[in-house]
Amino acid sequence: MKNYENGELPPKTCSIxxxxxxxxxxxxxxxxxxxxxxxxxxxxxxxxxxxxxxSRFEVTSVYxxxxxxxxxxxxxxxxxxxxxxYQEAILSFHPGMRWASKMKVWVHEFRxxxx
Numbered sequence: 818m819k820n821y822e823n824g825e826l827p828p829k830t831c832s833i834x835x836x837x838x839x840x841x842x843x844x845x846x847x848x849x850x851x852x853x854x855x856x857x858x859x860x861x862x863x864x865x866x867x868x869x870x871x872s873r874f875e876v877t878s879v880y881x882x883x884x885x886x887x888x889x890x891x892x893x894x895x896x897x898x899x900x901x902x903y904q905e906a907i908l909s910f911h912p913g914m915r916w917a918s919k920m921k922v923w924v925h926e927f928r929x930x931x932x
Contacts, residue, residue: 885918
């Protein structure tokens, strides 16, 4: 895992509005059971705020990780009870995809913004 919190991030590949779009994931974020999301590109910078159903969430950390580096705790931060259930869900969202341990993803961690 390489942490990029010191301003060394490469350019974003998408916008923060596309970071969490799946309705089940939106619900998990609002319910505070999902505090991170992994994408194959970088969608946000630390400090950016996303708005989901009127609730605001600040991106606190952005870093790269391989799928093989994921832990049970990482899966729980994604809103899943285990790494196995996270893997099954991801593969069901992307038919034909294999779980490739060396595949690099971008981790975006976030927290609710105090109103």
